[in-house]
Amino acid sequence: MSISELGYSLDEWDIETIDEDELGAIVDLTNEISAESEPRHTDLTTDEFRMFVNSPGQIRRRFVVRSRTYSPVALLSTNYADDGSNRGRLRVIIAVAPEHRRRGIGSRLLDKAVAIAKELERSTLTGEVSDTVKAGRAFLTAVGGKATLEHHLNSVEIADLDRDLLEQWVDQGPERAPGYSVHVFDGNFPDEHLEGMAHLYLVLERDMPTPEGQEPREWTPDLIHQFMEHYLQGTEALTALAIHEESGQAAGMSQLVRRTANPSTWIVTTTMVDPVHRGHALGKWVKGAVNIDDRWPEGEYQETENASTNDAMLGINHAMGFEYGLTMAEVEVDVDQVERYLDSTDH
Numbered sequence: 001m002s003i004s005e006l007g008y009s010l011d012e013w014d015i016e017t018i019d020e021d022e023l024g025a026i027v028d029l030t031n032e033i034s035a036e037s038e039p040r041h042t043d044l045t046t047d048e049f050r051m052f053v054n055s056p057g058q059i060r061r062r063f064v065v066r067s068r069t070y071s072p073v074a075l076l077s078t079n080y081a082d083d084g085s086n087r088g089r090l091r092v093i094i095a096v097a098p099e100h101r102r103r104g105i106g107s108r109l110l111d112k113a114v115a116i117a118k119e120l121e122r123s124t125l126t127g128e129v130s131d132t133v134k135a136g137r138a139f140l141t142a143v144g145g146k147a148t149l150e151h152h153l154n155s156v157e158i159a160d161l162d163r164d165l166l167e168q169w170v171d172q173g174p175e176r177a178p179g180y181s182v183h184v185f186d187g188n189f190p191d192e193h194l195e196g197m198a199h200l201y202l203v204l205e206r207d208m209p210t211p212e213g214q215e216p217r218e219w220t221p222d223l224i225h226q227f228m229e230h231y232l233q234g235t236e237a238l239t240a241l242a243i244h245e246e247s248g249q250a251a252g253m254s255q256l257v258r259r260t261a262n263p264s265t266w267i268v269t270t271t272m273v274d275p276v277h278r279g280h281a282l283g284k285w286v287k288g289a290v291n292i293d294d295r296w297p298e299g300e301y302q303e304t305e306n307a308s309t310n311d312a313m314l315g316i317n318h319a320m321g322f323e324y325g326l327t328m329a330e331v332e333v334d335v336d337q338v339e340r341y342l343d344s345t346d347h
């Protein structure tokens with residue numbers, strides 16, 4: 001059945017040109033769907049939405065399904081990196097308002113995603129499901145896809161963090177890592193560290209657990225700068241950077257980010273140490289340094305996502321008091337398989 005036979009319309013929209021009221025209705029739908037999966041969700045404003053869904057470095061298309069009363073009821077977005085990495089893969093986000101599920105809308109959107117993948121000669125669709133919304137996993141199973149990597153969303157109440165332990169990690173830093181220094185930056189990175197940060201992002205993507213077949217993307221100093229400027233429109237960031245003094249190389253980092261509109265929840269975006277600089281407790285030093293920085297004296301929660309197989313990171317986070325919250329899974333399905341599924345159902 002087509003989307004119009006189901007009683008809906010499907011339109012592509014552009015974030016630069018969409019009417020403000022129409023965008024507002026799409027943001028309301030996104031907030032409703034996010035509240036279902038994120039335990040501590042607070043609504044995004046239209047400006048925040050614009051920022052979060054439009055980060056640099058990606059090529060995107062977006063679609064909205066509307067009911068007969070012109071209310072948005074489902075969304076599809078597709079994206080891929082603009083640097084030529086992961087040429088066989090297309091990232092897909094599909095979300096349907098709870099009261100419009102099980103009518104075949106998700107399947108129609110998947111059909112649209114397949115058409116885009118074929119135009120781009122990409123053979124695998126990738127996405128994410130959360131265990132807080134059972135329908136996501138059920139849909140994936142019905143379509144014949146699979147989960148490839150699980151992430152745990154872990155959190156800690158900031159008041160419960162062991163400050164003595166964090167201070168100890170910082171105090172012991174120079175002794176356990178002689179020849180290194182740690183600096184904490186508020187906001188964007190100073191120009192002289194952009195090259196080092198680009199190197200760390202590449203190492204991170206190369207090194208962290210990722211689904212098989214996923215390649216790291218290219219990171220340039222310019223993209224790092226643009227990326228930070230983009231997010232700093234609606235967030236604040238504190239970044240601890242470890243430098244190997246003799247070579248001047250960036251050796252590791254830890255970053256906290258918070259939404260300006262919701263400063264009580266801090267997100268740990270990245271903590272990493274370049275493998276060539278491991279074994280000197282730099283991970284603890286950068287983690288401690290960003291956490292005890294007095295520029296952010298108060299907050300309620302910290303949240304972080306860790307691959308469930310990442311023992312080194314989980315070890316540090318458990319020592320800090322982080323506790324398991326929920327599981328999200330990276331998922332994928334071949335375009336051929338989706339076509340077989342769609343041919344076999346009357347959706």
Ligand SMILES: CC(C)(COP(=O)(O)OP(=O)(O)OC[C@H]1O[C@@H](n2cnc3c(N)ncnc32)[C@H](O)[C@@H]1OP(=O)(O)O)[C@@H](O)C(=O)NCCC(=O)NCCS
Binds near residue numbers: 092135138143
């Ligand atoms: C996953 C989601 C997009 C499915 O949308 P939908 O419009 O309900 O999908 P469809 O009606 O096309 O369902 C297709 C098939 O998937 C399976 N399915 C979907 N939801 C299911 C559920 N809650 N329980 C069991 N099976 C389910 C069924 O086999 C269904 O066919 P059927 O209704 O004939 O039995 C929707 O539930 C949603 O938005 N979830 C939250 C966001 C999310 O997790 N997205 C993941 C994709 S990136």
